[in-house]
Amino acid sequence: FSTKKEPITKGVIVKVLGIEFSNWGIPRLKCEKGFLTANKSYVQQQDMSNYFTTNPGLVKMIQDDFYYTSAEFSTKKGPISKGAIVDVLAIEFSSWGVPRLKCETGYLSANKIYVEKFEEKNEF
Missing domain, CATH: 2.30.30 (SH3 type barrels.)
Structure with a gap:
């Protein structure tokens, strides 16, 4: 977390590509535009089971x-x-x-x- 990028508004859903760990072993969420904290007091997992996320035809x-x-x-x-x-x-x-x-x-x-x-x- 050495360089800040654009801010993210509360409520925005972000696609997580994976999890990477900092040099100190702290998990970070790897996203298309950079990294986010994995701290659950800042982010929560979105339940997408109510949505089609792949093409249903x-x-x-x-x-x-x-x-x-x-x-x-x-x-x-x-x-x-x-x-x-x-x-x-x-x-x-x-x-x-x-x-x-x-x-x-x-x-x-x-x-x-x-x-x-x-x-x-x-x-x-």
Whole structure:
């Protein structure tokens, strides 16, 4: 921790790439933009089990929602109805570290309370 970089706002989710130890044996969180303290009084592990963090392929809307113009969700683009099936192109993360579903029409929440993985069922 000899050189400070940009500050991180409380509540921001940061992807941790690994843990490295200082010369004194203190654990540090290795992130894309540098290192963070591993002290639990400053950071907590985020439970991402409620989000898609890998591309699910097709998703079905569980409730009405909106497409957004970017992963930041600052501007709504248009509505999407419950039951709609959407092809997901990729997973992108907002600057706060929240996963989003990148689709042809815009961005959707990757939160599983809004969408579920759609599995086509062949019925014969």
